[in-house]
Amino acid sequence: MPGNLHVVPEAILVSWPKANFVDPVRRGWMPAFAMTWQAVATILLAARFYLRARRQAGEFGLDDLMIFIGWFFSIGFTTTAWIGTERYDLDRHTWDVHPQLYVGTALNGWTAQLMFILSTVPTKLSVLLFYRRMIKDSLDKRWLYAIYFAISLTAAYGFAVFLTYCNMCHPLSAYWLSYDFSYKGNFVCINGNALTVTSGVFSCLSDTYAVALPCLILRHYRLDVPKRQKLALNLIFAMGFLVTGAGIGRTFYLWKINHTYDTSWAGFSLFVWSVVECHLAIVCACAPSLR
Template sequence: MRSPPPEVLASWPKPNYVDPQRRGNEGVIVQAILVVLVTAIVIIRLYARIVITRAGIGLDDAMIIISWVFAMGLTASVMLAIKRYGWDIHVWDLPPKDMVTSRMISWASMVLYMTTASLAKASILVFYLRILVAKIDKIVTKITLGVVVVYYIAAFLILCLQCRPLQHYWEILIPKSAGTCIDESIHMITSAAFNILIEIVIFLIPLRSLFALRIRTTQKVHLISLFSAGLLVIAASTVRLVYVVIIMRKSYDVSWYGYAGWLWASIEVHVSIICACVPSCRAFFVAWNRSSSKGGSKTGGPSGTYPSGAGRSYNNIEDDVMGLTDRRLGTQAMVSARSRRSESEEDSMEGTKGVTIQMEVMQFEEEYQKEVRKSRAQNSKA
């Protein structure tokens, strides 16, 4: 934290400890909405993985659960600091008795932010390793995952070692506090910028395989849209970087601008978790759409009655689908599904060239579309 020079201190108005100007409740409202939304999305993801697809809890799911726990801790600490320790007022209105506690919460919040953001990135990359089987994609994904791990360890060590002793970080405003600290602005700005670079790489990794998929244009658009949600994370991270620069380089009013900075940090990590969950949640919404369609009219369309065996729950459908959907790019697509009950295989076409990608986010929609076509064929014959 930079100490304001005398001329800046002289320009500050008289402190108002009774009724200071405040930012308002927008930050608390936004974060409360995010908590509810993220919690619901994580629950849907786990339900889809355990009940609908019966895939069980994987490493990426475990990482998201832990990331969600730290995200809730981050939100709680930021809300506490806003409501109790003056993160929504001007720095000159911050009571001296709250300055130390405010700095302690700031340090803890940075640990929570780094942990939940890194876990969300790692979860997405582990998910990539499961669905992307092209050698180049796997290599890039593994390298990026290694960079995320190294980035987290380095940022955590810098945060712990930037002041000697550590408590000098939150006691720095106490006149008689003994200790030294490095320039916080250097690693904070560098870390925020590097964080954006990692997010851009994570966003770009699957695009090559997605664009090369030989599937219907509408399906391709849907899939690319799912993975393009990462652009929201990049946007939030960029806004956060702007406020980090303002806090560290442009203004000494750290509590006033820090309010917006922490709000965007919270938005970033929560949106990251949502983006990590969206592909896995697709099976839930397809299943929900099927359940709604079963109660519709008997028209032979998506809301019509399914033929025998088509109205089974997704638990049973998952019993019939062995493995994930394989697609070979650059030639004809191959889609193979095997029934455990009938032990019969559908006709398949196998490509000879191109990159392979396993798209588990598509398998249930494909089963749904097959049943719709069968239903329409039966109704037309009738």
Template structure:
């Protein structure tokens, strides 16, 4: 935190402790709208995973950690805004409130690391269900997971070690205060967060672009990835406001309002974007009256479709025959191999199944698909 010089403080108006100007309830409204939405879609995600899929995997638990950390962010912001003056001008703050303010600031930064890091990791682990083993997509997903873990861990260490003793982070008038400049680590972390959000957003786009999907699914994916774009925009705006608060103003509690708005957007929208894809499976499940059974269908576009297959989706192998076809699946994943008359088909070219995580599966086989690997 930059301390204003006596010349700067001389330009401030007199402190108003009785009836200070405030930012109003906008920040609380944003937090209290986005947090319940994030928690609701998380609960629905777990309903799908337990009731329909019959299993819970690592990506689900990472999303729980993200949602819990996001809840901590909201609680901290409400506490600081209501009690410690995060919605006031800095000249209307008493020193003791500024100390509490700094404590909450450190807590929010730590919770932000956990929330965004876990949300990205959860989404990337979910991507692995779309990625064939040994594919570039899969390797890039693992690389980005490692990148997210490394830069967040590094910043967490810097956050708690930047001041000696640590309490001098909030005791800004401490006589033996020894702190590194606060700006460079914050700006570096925010910049890397923008990069990570962008990478997570664009990583599946080439695979989905090549997929042969109905128009309705394409529209749904466009809407979903638009939300991902909002996360990226929110991260960019958060970076801007970090820079502004650190370098362009001493009224950090007043101008920090914008920073906290975009922090809420990034934290909670990350959870929402990571959980919304599961809701499609839930809608289909409810439309079928809680059943995963259906029949066969033949499409007019020259492809054959095996309708939804009844049975447990808890794991193992599902076998169904249509014109000599044999379908095998991994637990909770897409079909990784399709063989017709004993010949393996290239899964990227022959079909794309985005509905297999609802406890049933639809596989579309294009007539005339070419075998791969000479089999």
């Protein structure tokens, strides 16, 4: 089927426990978890803009516009995480999810993937544009070209994935309507399983590049910075690698959700890692402005 829900073989169905729609096993902490991360990212973004407005952290630039766009769509992603668990029962095992919710679950999942791309790609571009702002007149042009290469690659990746998600099926609505057992429309869909895992791998690679690049620049030039500032930079780099770690966790569950019939249980874990990656990236992007 087009989305991450699978047609469950009869042999698997008979092995499942009896459906429990009254008091199933649940993981009900997603709303608080997602909102906490959203609040932290919002506070850091507000502090960044406050310092920019007071000229205490440089002037506003294109990197600030990108981080605002990333933050704006992170709200949409947080909303899908909330709705997925509270409205479409993503916090329980698949056998405890009512089939009437399948269409809404698929639509919410498609929306979440779109919101994630629209949030994380501008955030990564913001980080890279910040590097360009910092070194454009001071370092070897080769490092500047490396940054431009990363910007181009990240933008191309984001555009390609966004365009593909918007053309997953023809018609697109079949991506979620096909989970309605009464749906009789004709449709054609691409292999969404391969797309999601591939996009996860590329996301991890771009995360790693965005963190490794300033580390290599500092190491190459052995910049003499105060001990306190060096400690702050190392902390920011460590947080950046945590973003990469969260991306690896997300990619694993992108693979896992395509290799299990208990898709709602795996989907919940996918949302957890995605929430961390999405919002921690914003935190890391704002941290240098708070030095």
